[in-house]
Amino acid sequence: MPPPFVPVAPPAVAPLRPVEAPVVPPRFPALGVLTPFAEDPAVTDLLLDGAGRLWRDAGRGLEPLEVPPLDRQAARRLAVAVIAEGGRHLDDATPAVDVRLPGGARAHAVLPPVSTAGPLISIRIARTRPWRLGDLERSGMLTSAEAERLRAAVRERRNVLVCGPAGSGKTSLLAALMAEVPHGERIVTVEDVAELAIDHPHVVGLETRQPNTDGVGGVDLGALVRETLRMRPDRLVVGECRGAEVAELLGALNTGHDGGAGTVHCADADGLGARLEALGALAGLPVAALRAQALAAIDVVVLLGRHAGARRLERIGPLVERDDGALAVG
Known part of the structure; x- marks a missing residue:
């Protein structure tokens, strides 16, 4: 007589997990509130004026950014951090500095009283792929x-x-x-x-x-x-x-x-x-x-x-x- 049939449970299969996309670090992490705008490939320039307003140039001339203006203390901290990212110091003894940032950008910052209003920042952003x-x-x-x-x-x-x-x-x-x-x-x-x-x-x-x-x-x-x-x-x-x-x-x-x-x-x-x-x-x-x-x-x-x-x-x-x-x- 053949042995009685005994059903065998199928092996347990681990549930499928969604594949997570790799996290791409930002090119300019030290730009603070400017970082999301610096990641836009259309943007060539980011500017902070003396009143704390932020501007961008994405090929259509200067446009204001939809973010609240920075007060003087926040603007100064941002300017100092940006320049420090390029390996230089921005302070009262050196109130105007031009640097190259990691990731491909040129940053210039000026502090009062050289700037007659608040701190100024000018950032020129290079493309991730060189121009042809x-x-x-x-x-x-x-x-x-x-x-x-x-x-x-x-x-x-x-x-x-x-x-x-x-x-x-x-x-x-x-x-x-x-x-x-x-x-x-x-x-x-x-x-x-x-x-x-x-x-x-x-x-x-x-x-x-x-x-x-x-x-x-x-x-x-x-x-x-x-x-x-x-x-x-x-x-x-x-x-x-x-x-x-x-x-x-x-x-x-x-x-x-x-x-x-x-x-x-x-x-x-x-x-x-x-x-x-x-x-x-x-x-x-x-x-x-x-x-x-x-x-x-x-x-x-x-x-x-x-x-x-x-x-x-x-x-x-x-x-x-x-x-x-x-x-x-x-």
Whole structure:
């Protein structure tokens, strides 16, 4: 006789648990109330004004943030914390500080009485993915034809000067241009505070250093430009010429370091010549010498503008000398 059938209970199965998404830490944890807005990929600038109001720029011009204003004590604590995240101190002895933050942002803060109202904070946020010319085409900054002209300038090792007013996208365009450099070349960048994020496998960067409380130990842009000449650069890039370093840059570009690039602040095409002459004067260059150096060094000028919050490439042309001798964009 076969043995009687005995039912066997199925093995116990543990209940399924939902898979939890990994927690992604914020890029800028030290920004306090600004952190959620800094995580928005559309935001390029976050600002705190003297009245404690918070503002953002997400490509449409400045917009107020829907958060209560900060009182002076809270604004000061936030400013001190932001600057400390970049490794520097903000206090009454050093009331204005510019730093680079971990995660890719540049922060500037000012305390009263240097600020005539309350504490001020200005934060420029870099993209998580570096800009390419195709990205700038899609954003409306430039057309496909303009992008191709810029690619050709990089291929032909033209020296390029990007100019325009504050917030017009000079750093973004400069990074996108340098991303077009062949991967077998070495790019050396020099910046006051490092902002350039270039999609290229061989980029080395130098950043200025402020003097300590005793007034020693500072390293300025001019000194760093001289250092780059000993670093075998295929492309020399100065993030922004603000002073006497313009003489070092023009000298380098005139001595065989072709294919370089830099940026300069100017309000419009007519103001570029006066701006270059003013920078040259800081370096002790006579106007005639500055004009001759600039004409020999700069092959292509790219002028950017900003209108109603939108960034736009306004002109591409050579640097030329007008009938009155002044420099202008051709």
